[in-house]
Amino acid sequence: MKKHIVVVDDESSIRDLLGEFLTLSGYRVTTAQSALEAQRAVEREAPDLIVSDLQLEDSDGLDLIAELKTTLPNTPVILLTGVHFDPKVAKEILSKKVSCYLQKTSPLSKILEEVRRLIGS
Amino acid sequence: MKDKTIGRILAFFLLISAVLAVVAVDSVRNINRSVASSDWVNHTHAVILEANGVASAAQAGNAAALTYLITGEARSQAQARDALSDMFEHLEVAKALTRNEPSQHAQVLRLETLVNQRAEFLRSAMADAKSNRPEAERAYVASDAIGASAGEIQRAVEKLTEEEMALLADRDRASYIQAQTTRWTVGSGVALDVLLLGGVAWLIWTDIEVRRRAAAALREANELLETKVRERTAELASANEHLTTENFERRWANQALEHQVRYNELIIDSINDLVFVLTKSLNISRLNPAVVRLTGFEAEELINHPFPLFARITTAGGAPLADPLSRALIEGHDLRDQRAIVTDKRGREIPVSLALFPLRDRDKVVGGVAILQVLRESS
Numbered sequence: 001m002k003k004h005i006v007v008v009d010d011e012s013s014i015r016d017l018l019g020e021f022l023t024l025s026g027y028r029v030t031t032a033q034s035a036l037e038a039q040r041a042v043e044r045e046a047p048d049l050i051v052s053d054l055q056l057e058d059s060d061g062l063d064l065i066a067e068l069k070t071t072l073p074n075t076p077v078i079l080l081t082g083v084h085f086d087p088k089v090a091k092e093i094l095s096k097k098v099s100c101y102l103q104k105t106s107p108l109s110k111i112l113e114e115v116r117r118l119i120g121s
Numbered sequence: 122m123k124d125k126t127i128g129r130i131l132a133f134f135l136l137i138s139a140v141l142a143v144v145a146v147d148s149v150r151n152i153n154r155s156v157a158s159s160d161w162v163n164h165t166h167a168v169i170l171e172a173n174g175v176a177s178a179a180q181a182g183n184a185a186a187l188t189y190l191i192t193g194e195a196r197s198q199a200q201a202r203d204a205l206s207d208m209f210e211h212l213e214v215a216k217a218l219t220r221n222e223p224s225q226h227a228q229v230l231r232l233e234t235l236v237n238q239r240a241e242f243l244r245s246a247m248a249d250a251k252s253n254r255p256e257a258e259r260a261y262v263a264s265d266a267i268g269a270s271a272g273e274i275q276r277a278v279e280k281l282t283e284e285e286m287a288l289l290a291d292r293d294r295a296s297y298i299q300a301q302t303t304r305w306t307v308g309s310g311v312a313l314d315v316l317l318l319g320g321v322a323w324l325i326w327t328d329i330e331v332r333r334r335a336a337a338a339l340r341e342a343n344e345l346l347e348t349k350v351r352e353r354t355a356e357l358a359s360a361n362e363h364l365t366t367e368n369f370e371r372r373w374a375n376q377a378l379e380h381q382v383r384y385n386e387l388i389i390d391s392i393n394d395l396v397f398v399l400t401k402s403l404n405i406s407r408l409n410p411a412v413v414r415l416t417g418f419e420a421e422e423l424i425n426h427p428f429p430l431f432a433r434i435t436t437a438g439g440a441p442l443a444d445p446l447s448r449a450l451i452e453g454h455d456l457r458d459q460r461a462i463v464t465d466k467r468g469r470e471i472p473v474s475l476a477l478f479p480l481r482d483r484d485k486v487v488g489g490v491a492i493l494q495v496l497r498e499s500s
Contacts, residue, residue: 011376011380013376014376014380017369017372017373017376018373020369021369021373024365024369082377082380082381082384083384103377104376104377104380104381105374105377105378105381107370107373107374108366108369108370108373109366109370
């Protein structure tokens with residue numbers, strides 16, 4: 001059974017590209033463009049991993065993650081963002097809320113490496 | 122190679138067949154000769170037998186005639202006549218047997234002459250004995266003709282027999298030589314055929330070996346090819362995977378870059394103050410939408426035009442200052458809270474507070490960012 005990943009991003013080009021890449025890498029991917037869609041997807045089938053953008057149209061990525069964590073406390077989360085955080089800030093604040101924080105400028109191989117580290121192949 | 126081997130094998134079988142044919146023909150011929158020789162031997166023995174029969178009948182006729190001359194018994198006379206009759210019978214058979222053989226036939230004819238003479242003598246002696254027997258008997262015995270004539274017949278028969286026996290010996294030698302020749306021919310033929318069959322077997326074995334080696338080489342080549350194909354396929358799959366990943370990375374990098382650029386633009390465009398990006402020579406290279414909204418100028422009308430023509434820094438009393446912007450960029454320091462006047466498209470003058478920040482790229486000033494905040498009349 002392939003591991004299930006929910007990818008949340010309001011930019012369709014990034015969402016689709018990441019979904020396609022993770023599918024090709026052997027995962028089952030559900031994409032969502034908003035926090036609402038993400039919540040519905042998670043209710044339909046609990047994922048093994050959530051990959052979310054920080055800035056969403058209808059919510060903040062960190063708020064969404066906090067909500068999802070109430071029902072899925074053990075599901076790892078990767079936060080993807082185009083906003084550059086100060087590394088110290090990212091380590092101190094974000095590491096408490098997400099399993100991993102990655103900038104969108106990170107290469108896909110790095111993202112895949114983190115995915116494999118968190119849920120395996 | 123295959124055709125050549127088949128040709129050789131066919132040639133070998135043709136040779137074997139030829140040898141067999143030669144052996145068969147020679148054997149049949151020798152068998153026919155043996156049969157003919159056997160017939161001839163039987164025929165010769167028959168001639169000898171008949172000749173001896175003539176001699177025996179002559180002896181018996183002599184004895185019976187002599188007995189008759191001495192005793193006058195009719196039985197002896199009959200015996201003599203029977204013996205003569207037998208003698209002629211044997212002679213006739215011998216003549217018939219030698220009819221096709223001139224030398225033998227000549228001897229039989231000579232024997233016939235002797236036999237006729239002897240028969241005539243005996244008949245006349247027995248005829249004389251009927252009328253004057255003692256005289257005839259004496260004359261017969263005295264003449265000694267019986268013995269001489271019978272001896273001649275015996276010698277003639279012996280001579281004929283000797284000649285026939287010599288011929289038989291010749292034939293026997295010839296038969297022996299012929300049998301030896303037949304044995305040699307058959308033996309040689311069989312040996313040659315065995316050798317040829319051995320050659321064919323060797324050819325077939327060699328051909329099978331060559332084919333086996335060729336099949337093994339082909340199998341090996343196929344396995345090598347399959348291995349190479351597998352390796353090449355794996356290489357291609359790996360290269361394809363690498364290319365796919367590279368393609369994804371490139372697209373992802375483009376998306377990230379676009380996102381960053383858009384995000385940066387968003388930050389500047391979201392500011393309601395007038396923001397200008399200037400070159401080091403103070404030409405406008407970029408501006409935010411607030412400039413267009415406030416001044417009525419389109420971006421194309423301002424870009425690449427000198428910024429000091431658009432915004433003039435003034436003293437507290439409103440007099441213009443001599444090029445403080447250039448000096449700030451050259452010296453690389455900020456310029457803050459400078460009063461300035463901006464003239465919009467309709468010619469209206471708008472007082473603003475100007476700040477200029479040098480734009481640094483790796484510690485080198487490459488231009489500047491000017492931010493103009495509209496001053497309200499009340500302030």
